[in-house]
Amino acid sequence: MNKIIEQLNLDDDFLFAKVMSDKEICKQVLEKILNIRIKYIEMPTEQKVIDILLDSKAVRLDIYVSDENNTIYNVEMQKGRRKNLAKRSRYYQGSIDLDMISKGKDYNELQKSFVIFICTFDPFDRGRHIYTFENRCNEEHSLLLGDETTKLFLNTKGVLDDVDEEMMEFLKYIEESTDEVASVAKSELVKAINNKVKYLKQDKSMEVE
Secondary structure, eight states, X not given: OOOOGGGOOTTSHHHHHHHXXXXXXXXXXXXXHHTOOOXXXXXXXTTOEEOOSTTSOOEEOSEEEEETTOOEEEEEEEOSOOTTHHHHHHHHXXXXXXXXXXXXXXXXXXXXXXXXXXXXXXXXXXXXXEEEEEOBOSSOTTOBOOOOEEEEEEETTOOSSOXXXXXXXXXXXXXXXXXXXXXXXXXXXXXXXXXXXXXXXTOHHHHHO
């Protein structure tokens, strides 16, 4: 069923990509999800397409940005349960690596990267709001592989007390992107996102697009 732009929530990848094209909002969302500080981000392209090899499956990324240290961040909005999400994250990670390094270059040129899926369902059915995966040794769990790749899955349907109030408000707003939800939120991030959403929904060119 077609929707007009006023009916869209942030879980729609079109609206999500438009909101996250705001560098300051994108930076703040990444800082919140990863609990890090970022000086600035560069946004090479909106919905970057990686299509390197002949006959290979091309990847269209919702959000693809880098920071001052050339760390790569890929953020995907995932609405509705889909199979093979784990292997999709693997394929995205591999595609990003191939795009990052040219033939004959040293592997050390591969930069740290994060693949982040924001899901409107629980991808692992454990009740968590966030699942973080890094490669580590099975025999010694404190030993990380050190390949500098991380995959995260956020879950708007989480039930555990595993994130702070601001993250809870952000996840709620994803599915209910309204003035009502934003007005009761304490989070300045949610309020900033809501202002951007209202601006975009009032833009007539957006409705045409």
